[in-house]
Amino acid sequence: MTDTPETLFALVAGATETAAIDGISAAGADPALMAHTPSADAEILAYGRPVRAPVVPVSPSGCPTPAVVTRAVHERVDFESVVVDAGLAEPTGAPTVDVRAARGGDVRDPEPVPDAGSIFADARRFGADLPTERLVLAETIPGGTTTAMGVLAALGERRTVSSSLPENPLDLKREVVDAGLDASDLARGDLAGQPTDTIRQMGDPVLAAVAGLAVGALEADTEVVLAGGTQLATAGALVRHAGLTDDLELATTSFVAADDSANVRALAADNDLALTVTDPGFEQRDDHPAMAAYLAGEAKEGVGMGGALALADEAGVGMDSIRNAIETVYDRVTEREAAP
Amino acid sequence: MTDTPETLFALVAGATETAAIDGISAAGADPALMAHTPSADAEILAYGRPVRAPVVPVSPSGCPTPAVVTRAVHERVDFESVVVDAGLAEPTGAPTVDVRAARGGDVRDPEPVPDAGSIFADARRFGADLPTERLVLAETIPGGTTTAMGVLAALGERRTVSSSLPENPLDLKREVVDAGLDASDLARGDLAGQPTDTIRQMGDPVLAAVAGLAVGALEADTEVVLAGGTQLATAGALVRHAGLTDDLELATTSFVAADDSANVRALAADNDLALTVTDPGFEQRDDHPAMAAYLAGEAKEGVGMGGALALADEAGVGMDSIRNAIETVYDRVTEREAAP
Numbered sequence: 001m002t003d004t005p006e007t008l009f010a011l012v013a014g015a016t017e018t019a020a021i022d023g024i025s026a027a028g029a030d031p032a033l034m035a036h037t038p039s040a041d042a043e044i045l046a047y048g049r050p051v052r053a054p055v056v057p058v059s060p061s062g063c064p065t066p067a068v069v070t071r072a073v074h075e076r077v078d079f080e081s082v083v084v085d086a087g088l089a090e091p092t093g094a095p096t097v098d099v100r101a102a103r104g105g106d107v108r109d110p111e112p113v114p115d116a117g118s119i120f121a122d123a124r125r126f127g128a129d130l131p132t133e134r135l136v137l138a139e140t141i142p143g144g145t146t147t148a149m150g151v152l153a154a155l156g157e158r159r160t161v162s163s164s165l166p167e168n169p170l171d172l173k174r175e176v177v178d179a180g181l182d183a184s185d186l187a188r189g190d191l192a193g194q195p196t197d198t199i200r201q202m203g204d205p206v207l208a209a210v211a212g213l214a215v216g217a218l219e220a221d222t223e224v225v226l227a228g229g230t231q232l233a234t235a236g237a238l239v240r241h242a243g244l245t246d247d248l249e250l251a252t253t254s255f256v257a258a259d260d261s262a263n264v265r266a267l268a269a270d271n272d273l274a275l276t277v278t279d280p281g282f283e284q285r286d287d288h289p290a291m292a293a294y295l296a297g298e299a300k301e302g303v304g305m306g307g308a309l310a311l312a313d314e315a316g317v318g319m320d321s322i323r324n325a326i327e328t329v330y331d332r333v334t335e336r337e338a339a340p
Numbered sequence: 341m342t343d344t345p346e347t348l349f350a351l352v353a354g355a356t357e358t359a360a361i362d363g364i365s366a367a368g369a370d371p372a373l374m375a376h377t378p379s380a381d382a383e384i385l386a387y388g389r390p391v392r393a394p395v396v397p398v399s400p401s402g403c404p405t406p407a408v409v410t411r412a413v414h415e416r417v418d419f420e421s422v423v424v425d426a427g428l429a430e431p432t433g434a435p436t437v438d439v440r441a442a443r444g445g446d447v448r449d450p451e452p453v454p455d456a457g458s459i460f461a462d463a464r465r466f467g468a469d470l471p472t473e474r475l476v477l478a479e480t481i482p483g484g485t486t487t488a489m490g491v492l493a494a495l496g497e498r499r500t501v502s503s504s505l506p507e508n509p510l511d512l513k514r515e516v517v518d519a520g521l522d523a524s525d526l527a528r529g530d531l532a533g534q535p536t537d538t539i540r541q542m543g544d545p546v547l548a549a550v551a552g553l554a555v556g557a558l559e560a561d562t563e564v565v566l567a568g569g570t571q572l573a574t575a576g577a578l579v580r581h582a583g584l585t586d587d588l589e590l591a592t593t594s595f596v597a598a599d600d601s602a603n604v605r606a607l608a609a610d611n612d613l614a615l616t617v618t619d620p621g622f623e624q625r626d627d628h629p630a631m632a633a634y635l636a637g638e639a640k641e642g643v644g645m646g647g648a649l650a651l652a653d654e655a656g657v658g659m660d661s662i663r664n665a666i667e668t669v670y671d672r673v674t675e676r677e678a679a680p
Contacts, residue, residue, distance in 0.1 A: 046422075051469045082386075082435050093466060095422050095435035126433060129391045 005223060007079040008132035010213060011045055011303060012139050013038040014087035016104035016204040019143025021176060023169050034142045039092035041067040041140040041303050042083040049333050052093035056333055063293030064330055066305035072325035073308035077315045087205035099123050101205040107150045107180040113208060116200035120212035127216025134223040137213055138304025139231050141206040148234035150177045150202035156189025157237050157270060161230040162262035166297035170261055195238040211238035218246045225249045227307020229256035229300065233267040240271050252306035254279035255294055278309035281319045290330045345473035345563060347419040350553060351385055351643060352479050353378040354427035356444035356544040359483030361516060363509050374482045379432035381407040381480040381643050382423040389673050392433035396673055403633030404670055406645035412665035413648035417655045426459065427545035439463050441545040447490045447520040453548060456540035460552035467556025474563040477553055478644025479571050481546040488574035490517045490542035496529025497577050497610060501570040502602035506637035510601055535578040551578035558586045565589045567647020569596035573607040580611050592646035594619035595634055618649035621659045630670045
């Protein structure tokens with residue numbers, strides 16, 4: 001036995017129709033193919049490359065999905081992983097655990113996640129049953145920062161969220177969220193202390209599953225790490241609004257931490273989340289298209305990238321080794337695109 | 341790189357109503373709980389103990405599911421694993437890949453697996469896409485030897501199958517299979533060369549998925565190992581009746597090989613399957629309830645036990661080490677029963 005707790009990395013993957021709003025998300029180069037991004041992310045985590053998904057999530061500028069980084073860490077650091085299907089819109093070849101979630105509706109609908117209560121309950125039970133000392137929770141859901149903002153607004157928390165785009169379309173997100181609050185007949189803060197109602201009216205199925213998993217795990221005395229940026233901080237806010245005061249860590253990337261539009265530090269402090277920021281040192285490999293794109297502010301986080309980097313750091317695996325692994329996974333993942 | 345090919349172990353889990361016929365199966369102590377056995381097996385493989393399934397598959401005499409042995413090997417030998425949901429009757433907490441299979445009907449129905457064609461097609465595509473050098477295929481489906489006998493009969497192969505019971509209820513199985521042939525208006529051998537029609541009329545969804553995975557993998561030049569006894573030999577027969585002549589290995593346990601009622605050697609020879617038999621040396625630990633039960637002829641095989649033991653052998657992990665791991669997993673798995 002080592003001092004490192006036995007770790008299970010759970011990627012919660014799903015979809016929200018909010019992603020289809022023009023200009024909201026960069027998760028997937030082609031909007032028509034974006035619905036496949038979470039399915040492809042799950043496959044990259046599980047197998048090291050897309051299997052069934054007909055897309056390679058790489059932006060036109062060559063920025064790959066953060067799944068490439070998380071997988072690269074997975075190939076160098078020993079931990080178990082599992083994918084939770086929290087409303088995937090498209091099939092995936094990755095093995096998934098089911099929490100009976102349907103794809104989420106548009107946040108501007110009155111009730112975009114009608115099944116928020118049952119998803120939360122299923123995930124809570126599963127989180128309590130999972131045999132691990134530490135549960136690391138991650139997300140992949142295009143449009144997820146907008147629904148996170150919706151949840152923060154309904155809870156009455158500061159609504160600062162990050163973006164997978166270099167220029168965060170905050171005005172657009174606020175407009176969409178305000179329309180969502182109107183449609184649900186809500187003012188900001190109206191649903192404080194009511195996490196599942198909040199998700200049902202303003203969230204997405206991934207937030208329902210992440211929050212449920214976190215609550216269930218904490219209730220079973222399992223350590224929980226929220227691996228991500230402002231979406232995972234929002235999951236942390238939901239855990240707090242569910243009344244839990246346990247220690248809770250938020251592990252994110254230096255790219256989110258450097259995003260002034262997001263203010264993840266304040267969001268973490270508001271919700272008593274211990275913030276860990278890990279810098280993969282991409283400036284030392286800024287000639288590589290993937291790493292250059294992250295340095296330019298693309299993607300920033302997702303698929304638990306920040307948490308995975310923290311696991312590498314904890315295991316004493318140097319970031320030089322991780323950067324090499326990223327190159328390997330990037331080549332493997334993009335190779336498929338070149339095939340006829 | 342070592343000389344050992346990169347290996348993916350795929351457990352194909354499902355259900356057939358055939359298992360409900362009195363006296364057919366020992367897979368699960370209590371018949372009412374038997375439907376949960378494949379779900380629990382998948383969890384034991386994935387997590388080392390049942391998670392969501394409300395049962396610990398241990399017979400009244402203390403014989404644990406072979407999942408305990410396969411998991412024990414998994415804890416000592418490095419290979420990837422995945423569970424394919426080929427018609428599970430009950431929920432599982434293990435992550436699963438979907439091939440859109442429903443639970444199979446009673447083999448005495450005219451068409452117990454109406455979706456055999458689509459399951460086979462989905463699995464074939466998935467088998468071709470899986471990024472591995474070697475695919476090891478395993479099963480868990482109570483009642484599966486009876487449907488295997490049904491398939492062998494319809495294909496015109498010798499219908500010798502093994503049993504999870506010390507006394508193989510062969511007469512009962514033949515009676516059930518004859519009723520199934522009658523219901524489908526078939527004589528023995530009528531469906532030679534027609535694997536999916538055979539499964540549709542006389543098989544189970546797990547055989548459809550295993551055969552599809554094997555065919556897809558072989559077509560993609562992936563090495564295939566059928567890990568199991570007469571059910572996996574039947575999958576091998578289906579591959580042959582699909583017209584494939586590639587090398588194909590059947591890796592089973594010494595318990596199946598010693599079962600004269602099954603005659604796995606002849607079944608393998610008939611279908612040009614290279615047979616590997618691995619003996620876990622349980623007689624050296626015959627004071628342990630699990631190992632004593634296997635020595636007495638219970639369970640014998642399942643959940644890829646024979647294939648897992650062969651992987652341990654190939655990796656140079658001694659059977660003494662595997663027996664120790666079995667004790668550990670057995671204690672962990674049965675502990676849960678003792679809890680209030």
